[in-house]
Amino acid sequence: MTKTIGIIGGGIVGSTAAYYLTKNNKNVTVFDDGVGQATSASAGIISPWLSQRRNKEWYFLAKEGAKFYSQLIDDLSQTNETKDVYQKTGTLLYKKNETLLAKLNKLAEDRKVEAPEIGDITVLSKSDIIKLFPEITLEDSALFITGGAKIDGAKLVQMLLNETKKASGTIIKTKITEISYQNEQWHLKEAENTHIFDHLILAGGAWVGDLLRPLDLDVDIRPQKGQLIEIEVPFSTNELPVVMPVGETDIIPFDQGKILIGATHENEQGFDLTPDNSLLQGLKQDATNLLSSIEEASITNTRVGTRAYTSDFSPFFGEVADLPQFLVASGLGSSGLTTGAIIGKTLADWTLEKETNFESYRHLPNQYICSKKSDD
Numbered sequence: 001m002t003k004t005i006g007i008i009g010g011g012i013v014g015s016t017a018a019y020y021l022t023k024n025n026k027n028v029t030v031f032d033d034g035v036g037q038a039t040s041a042s043a044g045i046i047s048p049w050l051s052q053r054r055n056k057e058w059y060f061l062a063k064e065g066a067k068f069y070s071q072l073i074d075d076l077s078q079t080n081e082t083k084d085v086y087q088k089t090g091t092l093l094y095k096k097n098e099t100l101l102a103k104l105n106k107l108a109e110d111r112k113v114e115a116p117e118i119g120d121i122t123v124l125s126k127s128d129i130i131k132l133f134p135e136i137t138l139e140d141s142a143l144f145i146t147g148g149a150k151i152d153g154a155k156l157v158q159m160l161l162n163e164t165k166k167a168s169g170t171i172i173k174t175k176i177t178e179i180s181y182q183n184e185q186w187h188l189k190e191a192e193n194t195h196i197f198d199h200l201i202l203a204g205g206a207w208v209g210d211l212l213r214p215l216d217l218d219v220d221i222r223p224q225k226g227q228l229i230e231i232e233v234p235f236s237t238n239e240l241p242v243v244m245p246v247g248e249t250d251i252i253p254f255d256q257g258k259i260l261i262g263a264t265h266e267n268e269q270g271f272d273l274t275p276d277n278s279l280l281q282g283l284k285q286d287a288t289n290l291l292s293s294i295e296e297a298s299i300t301n302t303r304v305g306t307r308a309y310t311s312d313f314s315p316f317f318g319e320v321a322d323l324p325q326f327l328v329a330s331g332l333g334s335s336g337l338t339t340g341a342i343i344g345k346t347l348a349d350w351t352l353e354k355e356t357n358f359e360s361y362r363h364l365p366n367q368y369i370c371s372k373k374s375d376d
């Protein structure tokens with residue numbers, strides 16, 4: 001008999017896993033609450049190569065994650081128009097001074113050896129920058145890499161879930177309140193019903209602890225609130241690159257005059273999803289320093305989502321001791337859209353009993369999810 005697979009979470013991890021499992025004719029049901037989902041709130045920047053993080057495992061994952069998007073978008077393009085979802089229009093990166101910019105240029109050249117996806121690398125003067133992004137008013141030079149991309153996270157997960165449905169998967173918009181393993185099957189409780197599966201994939205982002213702690217497990221995950229704003233501008237934004245100025249406020253132009261500006265990183269707000277007007281105005285002010293013409297533009301939308309962090313800022317995905325037929329992923333942090341699709345694909349491959357490039361991650365969740373009893 002065909003094994004059944006339940007997936008909790010319809011963000012980038014859960015929806016990518018569901019897409020590839022149903023593509024392999026597996027019997028999949030996705031449960032997604034969706035409130036506060038990080039993927040749908042995200043800024044959408046896929047450009048990990050010049051991160052200053054020293055964690056080599058993270059860099060490998062992020063580099064592979066960015067590369068994997070070409071395959072995912074190719075796969076989706078067989079049956080969908082993906083232009084609104086993913087665009088490779090490059091990234092423009094600023095530094096505080098010319099010396100730091102030269103260092104960044106060197107890092108880019110070094111990393112390109114193992115990551116040709118980074119594309120062409122050029123230091124652009126102010127006059128070159130204006131040819132690329134005419135509205136930029138900052139005088140400084142910047143580094144431009146052509147491989148940088150942007151993703152509309154909400155549209156991407158919707159497309160993945162639509163494809164899952166077309167391939168006979170089931171999507172249920174609900175919150176699972178309790179999970180338990182009985183008679184070699186996973187029992188998932190929601191308001192009205194209990195659903196039973198042979199395998200469970202828990203891709204619940206910042207909320208994984210809610211379901212695991214009642215199983216007597218300690219879970220090293222904390223929430224971080226992220227907010228960003230959308231503005232509409234009177235100039236064409238279709239082909240503009242993502243801009244990463246000094247500081248945390250990035251500028252992500254999407255189609256038809258829409259620009260996203262963000263995001264905040266708030267560690268003390270728990271799962272709060274209330275927009276904070278003063279922080280949102282601050283984001284706009286930061287962006288105005290770079291694009292003075294947006295000063296009069298009004299904020300047309302705000303987004304608030306909850307990122308998941310571990311105490312050492314590393315994501316985890318794989319198996320947990322004593323939880324059979326179970327895979328989990330969480331802790332993807334602020335680069336989780338970049339890493340989330342390859343993580344979802346890896347969870348699908350493991351469920352299909354295929355080997356992956358991430359075997360060293362397989363038991364990593366045990367560092368973040370431990371039995372409370374072992375402390376006694």
Ligand SMILES: Cc1cc2nc3c(=O)[nH]c(=O)nc-3n(C[C@H](O)[C@H](O)[C@H](O)COP(=O)(O)OP(=O)(O)OC[C@H]3O[C@@H](n4cnc5c(N)ncnc54)[C@H](O)[C@@H]3O)c2cc1C
Pocket residue numbers: 008009010011012013014031032033034035036037038039040041042043044045046174175176177203204205206207208211225226227228262263264303304305306307308329330331332333334335336337338339340
């Ligand atoms: C404002 C903001 C900007 C960001 N910008 C970027 C960026 O530019 N680039 C980048 O790479 N990353 C970015 N990120 C990070 C990235 O969005 C996340 O790390 C990533 O999307 C996490 O994916 P996920 O699938 O693990 O979790 P989520 O996308 O959070 O999905 C988890 C889903 O599980 C559901 N769920 C949880 N528990 C249950 C339950 N019990 N029952 C049913 N459903 C449940 C939730 O409702 C949610 O829908 C950003 C994040 C934020 C918040």
